[in-house]
Amino acid sequence: MFSVMRIINLAHGSLAVLAAFALFVLADQFGISPFLGLLIVTPAMAVVGWLLQIFILERASRAGRLVPILATFGLSILIDNVLFQQFGANTRSLAPYIGDLAFDSWQITDDIAVGKLAVLTLAAAIAILGAIQLFLNFTQLGRAVRATADDADTAGLLGIDARKINALATAVGMATVTLAGAALGMRATFDAYSGGLQLLFAFEAAVIGGAGSVWGTLFGGIILALGQSVGATIAPQGFLIGGHVAFFLVLFARLTFPGSTLRSFVAGALRGAS
Amino acid sequence: MTALAVEHLDAHHGQLHAVRDVSFTVRSGGRLVLIGANGAGKTTLLRAIAGAHPASGGRVLLGDADVTALPANRRAALGVALVPEGRRLFADMTVEENLLLGRMTGRKGTWNVERVLETFPNLRPRFKARAGDLSGGEQQATAIGRALMGNPDVLLLDELSLGLSPLVVDRVYESLDALMHSGTTIVLVEQDLSRALAVADMVVCMLEGRVVLESPAADVSREQVTEAYFGLRRESGAMEAVS
Numbered sequence: 001m002f003s004v005m006r007i008i009n010l011a012h013g014s015l016a017v018l019a020a021f022a023l024f025v026l027a028d029q030f031g032i033s034p035f036l037g038l039l040i041v042t043p044a045m046a047v048v049g050w051l052l053q054i055f056i057l058e059r060a061s062r063a064g065r066l067v068p069i070l071a072t073f074g075l076s077i078l079i080d081n082v083l084f085q086q087f088g089a090n091t092r093s094l095a096p097y098i099g100d101l102a103f104d105s106w107q108i109t110d111d112i113a114v115g116k117l118a119v120l121t122l123a124a125a126i127a128i129l130g131a132i133q134l135f136l137n138f139t140q141l142g143r144a145v146r147a148t149a150d151d152a153d154t155a156g157l158l159g160i161d162a163r164k165i166n167a168l169a170t171a172v173g174m175a176t177v178t179l180a181g182a183a184l185g186m187r188a189t190f191d192a193y194s195g196g197l198q199l200l201f202a203f204e205a206a207v208i209g210g211a212g213s214v215w216g217t218l219f220g221g222i223i224l225a226l227g228q229s230v231g232a233t234i235a236p237q238g239f240l241i242g243g244h245v246a247f248f249l250v251l252f253a254r255l256t257f258p259g260s261t262l263r264s265f266v267a268g269a270l271r272g273a274s
Numbered sequence: 275m276t277a278l279a280v281e282h283l284d285a286h287h288g289q290l291h292a293v294r295d296v297s298f299t300v301r302s303g304g305r306l307v308l309i310g311a312n313g314a315g316k317t318t319l320l321r322a323i324a325g326a327h328p329a330s331g332g333r334v335l336l337g338d339a340d341v342t343a344l345p346a347n348r349r350a351a352l353g354v355a356l357v358p359e360g361r362r363l364f365a366d367m368t369v370e371e372n373l374l375l376g377r378m379t380g381r382k383g384t385w386n387v388e389r390v391l392e393t394f395p396n397l398r399p400r401f402k403a404r405a406g407d408l409s410g411g412e413q414q415a416t417a418i419g420r421a422l423m424g425n426p427d428v429l430l431l432d433e434l435s436l437g438l439s440p441l442v443v444d445r446v447y448e449s450l451d452a453l454m455h456s457g458t459t460i461v462l463v464e465q466d467l468s469r470a471l472a473v474a475d476m477v478v479c480m481l482e483g484r485v486v487l488e489s490p491a492a493d494v495s496r497e498q499v500t501e502a503y504f505g506l507r508r509e510s511g512a513m514e515a516v517s
Binding site: 156161 | 378
């Protein structure tokens, strides 16, 4: 949404948690596996995104840059409290509904095991980002999305309906948020107010990888996760601190070397070391 | 047959009344040149015709259709194409991608990528190049080609020569020569008076948002146009307007 519409969606984390709860309800009350549940929840969330754009965000955007941020902030509060009202303070998880996948692993060596769910999550992220990249680069609609993101005014002169493109971008964003919520629910626990922390992680990953970059976000997420993992091995509460340290190191580097990309920064560091 | 009619059109930039009660018609296949000093309202007028700038009064008709209330993307689908001032290419997209976007109007016609490359042969070796890396002339050719890909009935060209050397401008106009006589209705904003009078069959001169001269090009002299351009006739109290 930021890449296309320059809207910072503060409800991003809450929407992921909403999707996780939707999958939980389908699994817990109807016996539908979370994987099958994605076939229902993903398009439903895409429709929610479309409606959100048409009825709220588009109108908010006309009032200036701050109003959409406030609108999504209000939406996050609404979602969090509705979820709390409905489900209470108890934590939930989708792990009980995915069988052995929740804890199965591949034994690489006697001392190293890789979780199957973790690999599946990474593979899904790469596949989704790859699909998005292919869509943007090789389809007419994808080109229209890129054009609208670059210059909506000129895109309109070419016959591109920016309203529909923005709604499409939001719908795609909601679909990926659903998948993020599913991954969250399968690999960890969640409760009604988990959205805030997930939003923070999303922002940190985007800043580390470069806002607006498709693959940069994945790379940023990996860097963030590595920081969190290193922090967790150092101290029990080091999980969060480790991630924040990684974030601040990258932020400091960006402020110190403005205009540089991660690629140029690494290339420069390698040249200096050689 | 009238391809484009502008009736008592007004447009504002905030408090500034940029286009004041402008009216003219362009016959199908006609070539109307819009001239005027910087700030005369030419670009605002073209953008208002294309739907990129809201009109605060008056009407725009494409053929018989009143398109005044339609947004820019709908007008493009009805056959209006604007080549904006400054080209406004999508810099991170290639020439090919910029041209292909011209097809988003959904209009069928004879213009396609191959015909654009034949019209602007300098684009062929740069087909896969990033638009932001092109020279000024190549960018202008890409912008025109992108507009033509929509197979427009009315082509609006805003300051083709802006930022280009005279030699490059000559090449752009050479490429456009066939287009100028192809039957496409053209409205061209041009600062170069000689070039404007050479290509136009109608001349409209604007001053401070108003039309101060409207005449077939064959019926007006360079001196008359120059006087209208600088408002000299207006100051003397005699307005040379041909309806």
